Amino acid sequence: MNIVWLGFGKMGEPMAARVAAAGHALRVFDISEGRRAAARSRSMSVVESLEGALAQADAIVSSLPHDAAALHLLTGEGGALRHAKPGVLLIETSTISVSASVAVANSAAAREMGYLRAPISGSIAAAANGTLTTFVSGPLAVIEHAWPIVSAWASTIRVVGDAEQARVMKLAVNLMVTTLVASLGEAYALCTKGGIAPKAALDAISASAIGSPHLKFKADALERLDFTPTFTVAQMRKDLKLISDGARELSVPVLLGAAVEQIMCATEASGFGDEDYLACAKVIAGLSGRTV
Known part of the structure; x- marks a missing residue:
């Protein structure tokens, strides 16, 4: 064509x-x-x-x-x-x-x-x-x-x-993707503050029942402290707004999505807007009194 x-x-x-x-x-x-x-x-x-x-x-x-x-x-x-x-x-x-x-x-x-x-x-x-x-x-x-x-x-x-179902499907998947990465940041902070070495923690998370290909990809990046953007914090904030607006129109609660939206807001406000959205792990670590 x-x-x-x-x-x-x-x-x-x-x-x-x-x-x-x-x-x-x-x-x-x-x-x-x-x-x-x-x-x-x-x-x-x-x-x-x-x-x-x-x-x-x-x-x-x-x-x-x-x-x-x-x-x-x-x-x-x-x-x-x-x-x-x-x-x-x-x-x-x-x-x-x-x-x-x-x-x-x-x-x-x-x-x-x-x-x-x-x-x-x-x-x-x-x-x-x-x-x-x-x-x-x-x-x-x-x-x-x-x-x-x-x-x-x-x-x-x-x-x-x-009709428009593909638009809704993409937003639903992105909701799950960003929630997964934010939960990785929280789990990482919990493990490392609990005395587990970063590599041991991330290897165990990747090998667990939750270890999807995307989680393993992000865990590997976190182990390397590599926040080179595949999808930036600013871009994810844009998608989270689309998710919240779309969910509101359909009268669907997105409680976890709202929390992650605030985490990404804090991540951008901390100067990481142009980094990969995995950078939320740095903000979560900071809230726990540690650094990544």
Whole structure:
């Protein structure tokens, strides 16, 4: 397919590379000159204007940081959906709110476009390896049409509904992910203050019944005191707001999520906003009178 790719960020870059390697003709649009340069360094075609690029596009894939960026680049004045030809496939992979996604859906329907909600779950390394998990929702025909593109970056594709269910699914998973990491920080502080060596504590946690692949990955990073961001504290705070807002609209209590939101708030206020959200372990240790 001829694809216009919107957003060449940390996740968008390896995902786009996988799609290009799968044989699709891909052109990249990003508002950042630095990210456009990164695309050129990968020998990818970069477009400066969406209008001309979309005239030949069969599909649009967007990987954007938040609601405002998605709404601006997709539905805003001069946005992609204003210039796309009728019938184009739209695959939206960002973590955005249900309300923003509904606005995109309405604009796509007005252009008779197939709209697939396809938020992703996984690391930058997983994106590069094509082993992301993607939650998808939309009409069955759209899912089938999009499958060859989505499968370029995802080894696991979960169909969860025909409308906005994929947005809810991604927020639910992120709720569990951030709660797990915060509980790792608390367990680590408890163990080390209780006289257990850090490595022994983290090895035991990883080998326990709770030792999921993600927990082991974060425990290894904590052992190395490596807070290089795979997903920053600031980004997780954005997602936690989406979670709390979405839960409020559905009248679902997220008591643990509210507590973790405050932990991440304290972590950002402590100057760790650009570090991996695992940095919450440093704040939790500080509250217990210790340092990481």
